[in-house]
Amino acid sequence: xxxxxxIGQYYPANSIVHRLDPRVKxxxxxxxxISLFLFKSVLGYAIALLFLSFCxxxxxxxxxxxxxxxxxxxxxxxxxxxxxxxxxxxxDTLIQIWKLRVTTEGLRTAVFMAVRLIFLIMxxxxxxxxxxxxxxxxxxxxxxAPLNIVKAPVHEVAMMMSIALRFIPIxxxxxxxxxxxxIARGADLESGNIIQKAxxxxxxxxxLFVSAFRRxxxxxxxxxARCYHGGEGRTKMKPLxxxxxxxxxxxITLVYTVTAVLVGRYVSFHIWIF
Amino acid sequence: MDIVQTRQLIFDYDKRDDEGxxxxxxxxxxxxxxxxxxxxxxxxxxxxxxxxxxxxxxxxAILVPTEGTxxxxxxxxxxxxxxxxxxxxAGMVFQNPDNQIIGTVVEEDVGFGPENLGVPTEEIWxxxxxxxxxxxxxxxxxxxxxxxxxxxxxxxxxxxxxxxRPKCIVLDEPTAMLDPNGRKEVLEAVEELxxxxxxxxxxxxxxxxxxxxxxxxxxxDKGNVVMEGSPREIFAEVDKLKEYRLDVPQVTRLADELxxxxxxxxRGILSIEELVDEICRLN
Amino acid sequence: xxxxxxHVNYIYSPETAYEKQALSDICLEIPQGQFIxxxxxxxxxxxxxxxxxxGxxxxxxxxxxYEGRNIYEDGYPLKELRSQVGLVFQYPxxxxxxxxxxxxxxFGPANQGLPEEECVARAREALEMVGFPEKYYxxxxxxxxxxxxxxxxxxxxxxxHPRVLILDEPTAGLDPRGRxxxxxxxxxxxxxxxxxVILVSHSMEDIAKYVERIIVMNKSSVLYDGKPKEVFxxxxxxxxxxxxxxxxxxxxxxxxxxGIAVDLSATTVMEAADSIEASLKKAGKETVGTV
Numbered sequence: 001x002x003x004x005x006x007i008g009q010y011y012p013a014n015s016i017v018h019r020l021d022p023r024v025k026x027x028x029x030x031x032x033x034i035s036l037f038l039f040k041s042v043l044g045y046a047i048a049l050l051f052l053s054f055c056x057x058x059x060x061x062x063x064x065x066x067x068x069x070x071x072x073x074x075x076x077x078x079x080x081x082x083x084x085x086x087x088x089x090x091x092d093t094l095i096q097i098w099k100l101r102v103t104t105e106g107l108r109t110a111v112f113m114a115v116r117l118i119f120l121i122m123x124x125x126x127x128x129x130x131x132x133x134x135x136x137x138x139x140x141x142x143x144x145a146p147l148n149i150v151k152a153p154v155h156e157v158a159m160m161m162s163i164a165l166r167f168i169p170i171x172x173x174x175x176x177x178x179x180x181x182x183i184a185r186g187a188d189l190e191s192g193n194i195i196q197k198a199x200x201x202x203x204x205x206x207x208l209f210v211s212a213f214r215r216x217x218x219x220x221x222x223x224x225a226r227c228y229h230g231g232e233g234r235t236k237m238k239p240l241x242x243x244x245x246x247x248x249x250x251x252i253t254l255v256y257t258v259t260a261v262l263v264g265r266y267v268s269f270h271i272w273i274f
Numbered sequence: 275m276d277i278v279q280t281r282q283l284i285f286d287y288d289k290r291d292d293e294g295x296x297x298x299x300x301x302x303x304x305x306x307x308x309x310x311x312x313x314x315x316x317x318x319x320x321x322x323x324x325x326x327x328x329x330x331x332x333x334x335a336i337l338v339p340t341e342g343t344x345x346x347x348x349x350x351x352x353x354x355x356x357x358x359x360x361x362x363x364a365g366m367v368f369q370n371p372d373n374q375i376i377g378t379v380v381e382e383d384v385g386f387g388p389e390n391l392g393v394p395t396e397e398i399w400x401x402x403x404x405x406x407x408x409x410x411x412x413x414x415x416x417x418x419x420x421x422x423x424x425x426x427x428x429x430x431x432x433x434x435x436x437x438x439r440p441k442c443i444v445l446d447e448p449t450a451m452l453d454p455n456g457r458k459e460v461l462e463a464v465e466e467l468x469x470x471x472x473x474x475x476x477x478x479x480x481x482x483x484x485x486x487x488x489x490x491x492x493x494x495d496k497g498n499v500v501m502e503g504s505p506r507e508i509f510a511e512v513d514k515l516k517e518y519r520l521d522v523p524q525v526t527r528l529a530d531e532l533x534x535x536x537x538x539x540x541r542g543i544l545s546i547e548e549l550v551d552e553i554c555r556l557n
Numbered sequence: 558x559x560x561x562x563x564h565v566n567y568i569y570s571p572e573t574a575y576e577k578q579a580l581s582d583i584c585l586e587i588p589q590g591q592f593i594x595x596x597x598x599x600x601x602x603x604x605x606x607x608x609x610x611x612g613x614x615x616x617x618x619x620x621x622x623y624e625g626r627n628i629y630e631d632g633y634p635l636k637e638l639r640s641q642v643g644l645v646f647q648y649p650x651x652x653x654x655x656x657x658x659x660x661x662x663x664f665g666p667a668n669q670g671l672p673e674e675e676c677v678a679r680a681r682e683a684l685e686m687v688g689f690p691e692k693y694y695x696x697x698x699x700x701x702x703x704x705x706x707x708x709x710x711x712x713x714x715x716x717x718h719p720r721v722l723i724l725d726e727p728t729a730g731l732d733p734r735g736r737x738x739x740x741x742x743x744x745x746x747x748x749x750x751x752x753x754v755i756l757v758s759h760s761m762e763d764i765a766k767y768v769e770r771i772i773v774m775n776k777s778s779v780l781y782d783g784k785p786k787e788v789f790x791x792x793x794x795x796x797x798x799x800x801x802x803x804x805x806x807x808x809x810x811x812x813x814x815x816g817i818a819v820d821l822s823a824t825t826v827m828e829a830a831d832s833i834e835a836s837l838k839k840a841g842k843e844t845v846g847t848v
Contacts, residue, residue, distance in 0.1 A: 323702065453759050480733060532830055
């Protein structure tokens with residue numbers, strides 16, 4: 001069962017977002033992320049919210065899944081909020097408890113940071129929910145292709161990434177097996193201080209590394225046996241080809257980015273302190 | 275022209291000390307001459323360490339001879355210009371099902387070989403479908419390999435090799451890590467393949483039951499070919515095989531045991547029907 | 558009673574899309590000193606079953622008793638249980654990690670809290686028990702052959718002096734002689750000590766030759782539990798669930814159908830030869846001298 005954990009969690013569905021070229025999704029997510037950092041007023045975030053909701057709706061990924069992606073960063077969120085809340089100086093003081101002072105500037109920064117983080121995570125999650133890890137590596141490989149001119153190992157890196165993705169579940173399962181075997185020999189992986197716990201990882205890590213190297217060696221031989229000799233001369237079974245929907249997606253994202261940044265940066269609008 | 279030929283083949287593995295310095299060598303193949311005819315089902319049997327896997331790796335030029343020569347489809351495996359041609363001619367399926375599957379989706383893995391050969395996209399799809407049909411795995415084409423059984427994974431691996439349209443398929447202990455059902459699946463797929471595609475099949479194994487249908491068997495021990503012949507001829511030498519750390523199916527052992535006890539039975543009985551027939555005739 | 562399972566159930570990933578019942582209402586009693594074989598198709602629950610015996614997996618419901626004590630009661634020393642019930646996984650050589658074979662085999666006894674000299678003594682004893690050559694004691698385990706690695710791994714469990722030894726497919730991946738060697742070693746171990754030995758295997762011929770009791774697992778339940786001859790007499794039902802009987806069983810039945818009076822319960826080559834010889838002699842056939 002441990003084999004079913006996928007990095008970045010892909011949510012299978014048949015939406016138009018799923019069917020977009022991965023390059024489009026990568027680039028659009030990038031534009032969206034950059035836009036988040038350029039806003040100065042609440043209007044920008046409002047437009048971003050509209051855009052995000054529109055995309056989530058189109059993707060047919062249930063909202064609760066997107067929200068689930070926020071769980072791991074709750075801690076980070078809290079820390080960010082608290083730090084900014086109490087440590088920012090500027091503007092009028094709102095509340096003062098003992099030495100702790102909350103200023104308007106602090107509140108503003110804290111809230112904007114939090115919103116930015118949340119929108120960031122939700123946007124990125126949406127991309128990984130609608131794009132398989134392999135499609136992502138294909139997309140990255142195609143996008144970075146111009147670097148081939150400077151002899152950067154684009155194809156090799158992409159190949160490495162997709163092989164790593166393929167083997168992560170296998171290695172996870174192997175770790176589980178090794179742990180069980182060592183526990184059966186009386187290994188104690190839970191008790192003791194930091195140093196003892198680290199030492200107790202050796203009987204797990206050494207066999208795991210040995211196994212990983214052996215697999216790598218076997219795999220290299222198998223790849224060569226199937227005539228793999230680098231990226232030159234290779235054709236693609238599933239080549240990335242832009243379609244109309246991809247052009248439309250680029251267009252919509254461009255419109256969003258320009259509008260949101262212009263409005264968010266240059267239009268004066270205030271609700272209270274925001 | 276034979277599909278595979280070796281002449282006075284010698285292969286030495288380097289022995290290294292802790293610092294990686296070469297301190298000697300281990301002779302894994304010791305003067306082997308083998309001729310393999312096209313379209314045949316050849317088996318190479320031997321215990322672990324007999325040199326059979328090392329020999330197999332010479333057929334697709336993963337290893338090149340220390341001395342002597344290996345020709346595949348008339349090409350010398352030492353010739354660097356022919357390397358990729360040789361590997362396309364002689365495809366190989368390995369022992370560990372997981373460690374030879376590269377794609378995260380079955381059909382993508384089968385397409386890996388043709389992609390490497392520069393086959394145009396449309397033709398890749400055609401080949402992938404044909405190969406998956408040939409091994410009976412079409413319905414799993416969009417599945418992740420992680421969810422497949424060992425036998426299914428090996429069939430995908432075979433499809434991946436078939437998609438390269440080789441003249442010869444070498445299977446290096448393909449069933450060693452499988453359970454009996456998986457073993458059956460794989461052997462049936464190989465049998466099917468032979469009939470449909472008429473490729474030469476070279477099966478490396480130490481399971482005697484798998485080679486009953488072979489056209490010719492080579493038995494290896496300590497880097498040499500020590501026995502050569504039809505299954506019947508080889509299976510007849512039960513004691514010799516035991517010396518070479520191999521074993522025969524129970525039916526053959528039983529026939530041999532009865533023969534030792536004085537009953538006149540044919541040599542090299544391979545199937546239950548044969549044994550039952552002969553015993554009935556004695557009755 | 559050494560080990561007892563009462564109405565043991567185990568469910569994988571409960572309440573998810575991958576929920577699966579791996580063990581259903583298992584009731585077993587295993588007396589000390591028995592040599593048992595466990596067979597079953599892949600997914601039948603046999604690996605899950607053996608991991609319940611040393612507490613690696615905790616039953617979803619039901620109780621496991623070791624030497625009369627419920628291993629799920631509060632404060633039960635599971636670590637202690639694992640030194641009494643030793644489990645050797647499939648391809649055990651994948652667990653080797655130390656600088657030398659001797660040190661690796663010492664890992665188990667060291668975890669039991671034994672002083673170093675005792676660990677080394679036990680390690681040497683265990684390595685000898687599995688027939689591991691002394692000249693390789695100080696070698697790195699990663700430089701050994703497959704068969705040697707496997708012996709070292711098994712010694713690693715034996716060094717803990719378990720009273721029950723469970724081996725999951727100990728012959729996987731070995732050549733015929735390697736298989737015979739390991740199984741003979743295990744049989745000898747069983748004879749010399751009073752260990753309960755539980756062998757999980759796919760090879761019917763291996764099981765038939767060595768064990769005194771066979772437990773057949775099918776789709777999370779126990780299908781048959783009895784002496785080898787009894788179990789293999791159900792060869793048609795075994796086939797229906799994806800298993801088989803030793804080839805000899807099929808031979809004997811085929812002979813019987815062709816009118817030769819033979820012992821249908823024979824499961825090894827020698828038994829079959831004896832029975833056929835007797836039958837042919839009775840029919841008055843003469844032997845044609847010795848070959």
